[in-house]
Amino acid sequence: MGTCSFRDFEEVCRRLGLLCRVTGKGYIWEGIDQAGNLLRVSIHKHAGGRDIPAGTFHSMVKELGFANEQEFYRLLNNKRKNN
Amino acid sequence: MIGVETKNINDVRASFAAVMQKAARSSEIICRNGKRNDAEAVSIIATHVLDDILTAYTFSPEFYQANETSDFEVALTELNLYAYAATKEEAIENLLDLAEDYVTDFLADVEKYLRFPKQRKHYPYILRLAHAEGREAMRGLIFNGDM
Numbered sequence: 025m026g027t028c029s030f031r032d033f034e035e036v037c038r039r040l041g042l043l044c045r046v047t048g049k050g051y052i053w054e055g056i057d058q059a060g061n062l063l064r065v066s067i068h069k070h071a072g073g074r075d076i077p078a079g080t081f082h083s084m085v086k087e088l089g090f091a092n093e094q095e096f097y098r099l100l101n102n103k104r105k106n107n
Numbered sequence: 108m109i110g111v112e113t114k115n116i117n118d119v120r121a122s123f124a125a126v127m128q129k130a131a132r133s134s135e136i137i138c139r140n141g142k143r144n145d146a147e148a149v150s151i152i153a154t155h156v157l158d159d160i161l162t163a164y165t166f167s168p169e170f171y172q173a174n175e176t177s178d179f180e181v182a183l184t185e186l187n188l189y190a191y192a193a194t195k196e197e198a199i200e201n202l203l204d205l206a207e208d209y210v211t212d213f214l215a216d217v218e219k220y221l222r223f224p225k226q227r228k229h230y231p232y233i234l235r236l237a238h239a240e241g242r243e244a245m246r247g248l249i250f251n252g253d254m
Binding site: 050052064087 | 171173174175176178180182187188189190191192197201202204205207208209212219220222223225226
């Protein structure tokens, strides 16, 4: 279990097809996955740009529907290869 | 249903003041829009009774301190909200901001959120926070002195 850069986290949210809304207080990534579940992750604006610490990252990975962090990074790395 | 007064919408319309008075005295009244048992129904219930019922929905925030970044992390698993910051107090403030955002979003589009089982479970917690009078009351509900 480790940290994740804010940029990588945003990239995976985009890859999942989530849309970002900016509120006065933060960023809300929201969308519906292939199984029909609503995915919603919010990040406070003060945290924007900072690495996401391990515990929070682990919880957010679950919120995005991944079984574990390896799945998260698999999607991120596939994206990078495709770029 | 046992012992719960059920009225047709036309009867409620004709005696709405009396229905309100009865509900305010802590009785629940079910209003049906139609004669069938499966017709759309709405419970009319006193707000203070609803607030009492909602006290069953308590919050258990979890705090961590990250080894790698020294950030303080707080998780509110009842609403799947997570915040982190350089200090514990700042992490708490950030979480309160995210909770206010979520309550606002949820109630602005409640039909959307109730379509999804995971978010549907959040509804009583959302209502509990929505009934809090101000940020300090919300802070008390979520953190209950654990700050």
